[in-house]
Amino acid sequence: MKISIILVAFLMIGSYAKSQTFNRVSGNVGPLLGMKQTTGYMHANPDTKGSVDSFETYPDFNITFPPWTTFDMDGGPTFGIEGVSFPNQFLPKAFMVFNPSATTPPMTSESIQPHSGNKFAACFASNGMVNNDWLISQQVELRTNSSVSFWVKSYLDLYGLDRYRVGISATNSLPSNFTIISGTNYLTAPATGWELKMFDLNEYNGQSVYIGIQCVSDNSFLLMVDDFEVVTSPQTNCSDLFISEYVEGWFNNKALELYNPTSVMSTII
Ligand SMILES: [Ca+2]
Numbered sequence: 001m002k003i004s005i006i007l008v009a010f011l012m013i014g015s016y017a018k019s020q021t022f023n024r025v026s027g028n029v030g031p032l033l034g035m036k037q038t039t040g041y042m043h044a045n046p047d048t049k050g051s052v053d054s055f056e057t058y059p060d061f062n063i064t065f066p067p068w069t070t071f072d073m074d075g076g077p078t079f080g081i082e083g084v085s086f087p088n089q090f091l092p093k094a095f096m097v098f099n100p101s102a103t104t105p106p107m108t109s110e111s112i113q114p115h116s117g118n119k120f121a122a123c124f125a126s127n128g129m130v131n132n133d134w135l136i137s138q139q140v141e142l143r144t145n146s147s148v149s150f151w152v153k154s155y156l157d158l159y160g161l162d163r164y165r166v167g168i169s170a171t172n173s174l175p176s177n178f179t180i181i182s183g184t185n186y187l188t189a190p191a192t193g194w195e196l197k198m199f200d201l202n203e204y205n206g207q208s209v210y211i212g213i214q215c216v217s218d219n220s221f222l223l224m225v226d227d228f229e230v231v232t233s234p235q236t237n238c239s240d241l242f243i244s245e246y247v248e249g250w251f252n253n254k255a256l257e258l259y260n261p262t263s264v265m266s267t268i269i
């Protein structure tokens with residue numbers, strides 16, 4: 001009797017361990033949707049300083065999350081994660097807001113943890129074709145000392161490292177208008193840990209631009225992006241209080257940012 005109990009316990013541990021291996025897996029997604037654009041809106045005035053988007057404020061597993069714009073240019077179904085379920089798994093998509101602590105079961109392995117908080121932007125590999133997926137920022141006015149930085153990681157290297165490029169557009173957020181600034185060859189995201197990437201944007205000072213991360217993975221698994229930040233110098237040619245940022249998010253997540261360039265205290269009633 002004692003031996004049987006031990007055996008059952010061993011089998012349970014084995015089953016749990018199997019659910020944590022997290023191979024990729026295909027799923028049934030129905031008819032393909034082709035190229036898909038999602039877009040959003042953020043603020044009336046461009047940032048006056050750098051602000052980090054850590055993807056914490058967007059709903060779990062959404063594949064639309066304004067103010068980001070995403071383009072699924074390959075339109076292919078995506079791989080999912082074996083033994084794990086979450087909304088929008090397998091669907092054709094570009095990027096999604098991924099929260100490993102909210103999957104069923106929760107994913108606790110170190111390799112899937114966000115760089116910050118509970119969430120990151122995720123691009124799952126297309127099943128049967130090369131990814132062509134864009135994650136595009138809101139429009140940002142660049143002044144001086146401008147740069148963009150973000151953290152990247154491949155979930156695993158089981159199927160090869162994930163690949164990406166970085167682009168900038170001074171016209172609109174359509175992928176065809178982006179100029180690649182990350183070099184001739186694609187970059188690869190390491191699986192061993194998060195990597196900080198930074199790109200000089202000073203060539204675009206004086207312009208309002210969009211920054212895009214293009215996932216060009218080939219039959220891999222999952223590209224992870226977190227803590228995206230555009231930095232540029234504060235606006236200096238004004239002398240009065242102004243609304244520097246207006247944020248309209250989901251539900252009651254709305255905010256105004258007032259910037260006071262003077263040395264005088266302001267009272268807001
Ligand atoms: Ca795609």
Ligand SMILES: [Ca+2]
Binds near residue numbers: 054056114116118226
């Ligand atoms: Ca985060």
